[in-house]
Amino acid sequence: MRCDTCLHQNPSISNKSPITPPAESSPASIMNTASTILRSQSMALTHLTELYAKDDFTQKNYISAIQHMHNSQLSGGKIVITGMGKSYKIADKLVATMNSLGIHAATLHPSDALHGDLGVLRPADVLIMISASGNTPELNTLLPHVPAGLPRICLTCNPEAPLAKSSAAVLSAHVPKTLTEKELYGVPAPTTTTTACLAVGDAVCITLAEIITQEQEQRKKNFGRWHPGGAIGNDYQKETKDAKVLYRDIMTPWANIGSVDDDADELEVLRAAAGREWVCIGQSRLYRGHELARQSRNHGIALSSLRKVGQKDQVADLKNGEIVIVMGDFNSIVGLVEN
Template sequence: MKNRTVINIAEVAKRTLSLEATAISDLKQYINGDFEKAVEWIAECAGRLVISGIGKSAIIGQKIVATLNSTGTPAIFMHAADAIHGDLGMIQHDDIILCISKSGNSPEIKVLVPLVKNFGNRLIAMVGNTESFLAREAHLILNTSVDQEACPNNLAPTTSTTAQLAMGDALAVCLIEWHGFSAADFAKVHPGGTLGKKLYLKVGDLSRLHQAPQVTKQSALKEVIVAISSGMLGVTAVLDAEGSLSGIITDGDLRRMLEKGIPGESVTAEVIMSTHPKTIQEDELAVNALEMMRQHDITQLLVLKDKRYIGIIHLHDLIREGII
């Protein structure tokens, strides 16, 4: 078994992050006319952006495709090796091709590029060598040159793939802003999981799962206790004679009443209710209800439709849905 080299792990990690951070910062000098034209081409493209690469660059390409698709820019991935064995058939007339390569001279890229150009498609190169075959043949160049890899042998793609990933993010964010892609648009393509729920789940969707416990200001203590128990939320709303919201009673209010020694026989809801309860409209996002609960250190909100009380949303609802 080979002896392990003794290293300073923290120093190696910090050096790696420093090299990659510098490489990303240095990319700013390459945001030029070609980059701007690439954003314009892709934004106005009638087809899709087809991203291709080989090796580690192919993996970066797949991530960029995922980011673009999730933010409103149609994109597909085509592996450079598979392209020359049939996958070229996925390229359509209006598609734009983005080839990603550090060297720009890999054999697969050299075979692929002339075929793409013969199709008449526009070709963008994301490349770390602006003197390479790919750079010379491309219509536009996104320069991702780096001074050195973080790998101590300056061989394993580390800094270079980080630069590619960052340049892809810069491209994607420009396209997001170009299209005015909003949080609502994001929710449409991310309906699943916690992220999706934060973007589309409304307060009313959750409050409708419960009863809407309520009493009047004149209700006796027994009615209040029954309302709180039947709702199983530890709370009831208090309405006035016209049905408008007047206050709220929690099980905590009941305990405090008992601690004060107030005789229960003559107590009405009006005596023990808290006025000015915290409320939220039914069409608000559920994640906003969570923020209100945190802000006021409470576990439930009364839900309104305009000014009318219609139910309750509880912290447990948000936990169950994975909002927290």
């Protein structure tokens, strides 16, 4: 059996790499440890999946947390994520993911916050505290100095902990005691708990991104635009180059085109044209906004004379100088395109 004390006392021995590993470092033992860790993390994620699928408390708090974050984004605020140790590293990763998805976010180290960085917080922000235990001393010290009224959300493996109970919402990353690091291999080195917190954080990022930008194609475009480097950037550039341009991608939405009745007076027409490229009078004739002052209502372009296309039609056949009407469901006009 290997004696670590003897090896420590005899540097000439301890510095040598044995050709044949000792029993406790045999290939079987090494793979057994790897399997144990991977299995336990998989089981922790399975437990979380069941929790979010069936537990009422978990679901209500998750929805509440997402609503707080969404309101913050709509109000021009940001999501500030804080934590100590490994939790801060998770915060750093989640902020990077959020920013790449167009979600305004920033990290805040608790110690730095007490030495001036607290100024990063603004009234429209939301603070997410990551704490596996739910009782991180540095976060407890920080809380009294967080501006009153700022929503606080706790991402924790212990939803009943003090930090969770003092928060507006809890993001549960609960891990059963049997799957905690100390129970599994005797050392509380963050592994299953950090995996659980990171997985829940990733779920938050994607959920929020889908709410902010509901159309998947637009989310893909945004992500590619904000992530131009590396393999992801290269793939996006290739997709963009190979992609076929559709009318829906380049049209002027019909909602952005001014519209007035046939009997509208000159002032109403000019108001409808303000800041708009096109104005439709009486739903029958189309006018360029900047030309309206010099045209009579007998001129303009008759809508009935324009070619109609579908949103998903390709733009390849659009002739030079041609104007087309883009049609949506139930034969409704959804946009206008001019080459």
